[in-house]
Amino acid sequence: MSSFFSRLTGRRDASSAETAKERLKLVLIHDRTDISPAVIEVLKDEIIAVISRHVDIDRDLVEINLTQNNRESRLVADIPLINSPKKRRG
Amino acid sequence: MPATVVTITSGKGGVGKTTATANIGVALAAGGQRVVCLDADIGLRNLDVVMGLENRIVYDLVDVVEGRCRLKQALIKDKRLPDLHLIPAAQTRDKSAVSPTDMVRLADELRPDFDWIIIDSPAGIERGFRNAIAPADRVLIITNPEVSAVRDADRIIGLIEAEEKGPAELILNRVRADMVKRGDMLGTADVLEVLAIELIGLVPEDENIVVASNRGAPAALDGNSRAGQAFRNIARRLNGEDVPFMNLDESKGFFERLARLVRPGG
Numbered sequence: 001m002s003s004f005f006s007r008l009t010g011r012r013d014a015s016s017a018e019t020a021k022e023r024l025k026l027v028l029i030h031d032r033t034d035i036s037p038a039v040i041e042v043l044k045d046e047i048i049a050v051i052s053r054h055v056d057i058d059r060d061l062v063e064i065n066l067t068q069n070n071r072e073s074r075l076v077a078d079i080p081l082i083n084s085p086k087k088r089r090g
Numbered sequence: 091m092p093a094t095v096v097t098i099t100s101g102k103g104g105v106g107k108t109t110a111t112a113n114i115g116v117a118l119a120a121g122g123q124r125v126v127c128l129d130a131d132i133g134l135r136n137l138d139v140v141m142g143l144e145n146r147i148v149y150d151l152v153d154v155v156e157g158r159c160r161l162k163q164a165l166i167k168d169k170r171l172p173d174l175h176l177i178p179a180a181q182t183r184d185k186s187a188v189s190p191t192d193m194v195r196l197a198d199e200l201r202p203d204f205d206w207i208i209i210d211s212p213a214g215i216e217r218g219f220r221n222a223i224a225p226a227d228r229v230l231i232i233t234n235p236e237v238s239a240v241r242d243a244d245r246i247i248g249l250i251e252a253e254e255k256g257p258a259e260l261i262l263n264r265v266r267a268d269m270v271k272r273g274d275m276l277g278t279a280d281v282l283e284v285l286a287i288e289l290i291g292l293v294p295e296d297e298n299i300v301v302a303s304n305r306g307a308p309a310a311l312d313g314n315s316r317a318g319q320a321f322r323n324i325a326r327r328l329n330g331e332d333v334p335f336m337n338l339d340e341s342k343g344f345f346e347r348l349a350r351l352v353r354p355g356g
Contacts, residue, residue, distance in 0.1 A: 032244070
């Protein structure tokens, strides 16, 4: 009956199997690489420091993520540049 | 041809390693192939009781390794199948009584006389696990559709890759089609997506497994057991046959299906 009411109200909770899969995916990303979220934060800070020594970047929008595809792990960094009209600092 | 060594392992305990070892061994031997099942779980032996051979043990794995008997003396013949044998683990020793090198030497000694050597690995990732995978030509990882079991399977997959024993193949055990259907259990596709390895077996939850272990007669001997059928399919796939995976949803018996017709949605 709960499915009847949830359909009626248009709300749908994730099934416990979906929750299990999402939790597994997250936990395995860190199990597989031995890189904790805390380490990612440190990496992020240091990458920002290094890159902003050379180019202007939007620090608040920098994202460093661990991703996985078929058991291969990679770090993906998305670092937005600031396209300011002003001259580059030299 | 010398035997292929297949190690069955899981990381987590209680997911069905010993049951799978016994049943796959039985299924291969029932097909006329020469099989030895080897219990590598020293200190916590159980393959003997699952196979119903506990009363025939004189010597064990550690006796062979320490030279107290010849290998042939520790080989127990199965009661039902002439081509099936067991080498039991020692019960009063621990994993350190045997080394990975001992296991490789033992397997090499067995290879000429058998088609299959099936090794039942202990749980964990320590010495006992290292012993069990050392001589493996193929590694089957068994898991259940639960977060903790899948997580441990993933860890084992990584270790097998690191040891260059891969690619490991997966047995998904104790699947309940009714729970998968209502979204309360991880399905085969979910587990395969997360683990990204090949599937070699899909085994439904089956009360017959408990009955079989009560009696010491593996379910693969029972033509009516669904899990037994699934293990027989795994044996055929090990032999290179292309066997379609069971549609677990058909597991409903005639009366259950009838009941559903009479009481839709019930």
